[in-house]
Amino acid sequence: MTGPALDLDDTSRCALAESCERCGTHSDDLAVATAGTELGVYCLTLCDGCADDGRLPRRSAAATVRAVLAHCEHLDCDLDRMAATWRGEQR
Numbered sequence: 001m002t003g004p005a006l007d008l009d010d011t012s013r014c015a016l017a018e019s020c021e022r023c024g025t026h027s028d029d030l031a032v033a034t035a036g037t038e039l040g041v042y043c044l045t046l047c048d049g050c051a052d053d054g055r056l057p058r059r060s061a062a063a064t065v066r067a068v069l070a071h072c073e074h075l076d077c078d079l080d081r082m083a084a085t086w087r088g089e090q091r
């Protein structure tokens with residue numbers, strides 16, 4: 001059973017935070033970005049500057065797992081499917 005390909009970078013159902021998750025800026029330039037980690041892909045809100053920079057806020061492993069699980073919900077997939085897709089993309 002295979003559904004349509006899973007786009008881990010799809011942020012159309014992710015929530016935009018009120019401020020940048022890396023520098024805390026409140027601005028109109030915020031956008032949802034995705035970040036790939038060893039644990040999976042999660043979404044986060046970044047301002048223009050931080051998005052350009054490409055660096056990510058520090059998160060504990062537990063916080064990363066929570067963020068990855070939340071992004072799974074946004075994508076309406078389970079963690080196994082995300083992990084399989086993510087490993088496939090890294091090849």
Ligand SMILES: [Zn+2]
Pocket residue numbers: 020021022023024025046047048049050051
């Ligand atoms: Zn920022």
Ligand SMILES: [Zn+2]
Pocket residue numbers: 011013014015042043070071072074075
């Ligand atoms: Zn998300």
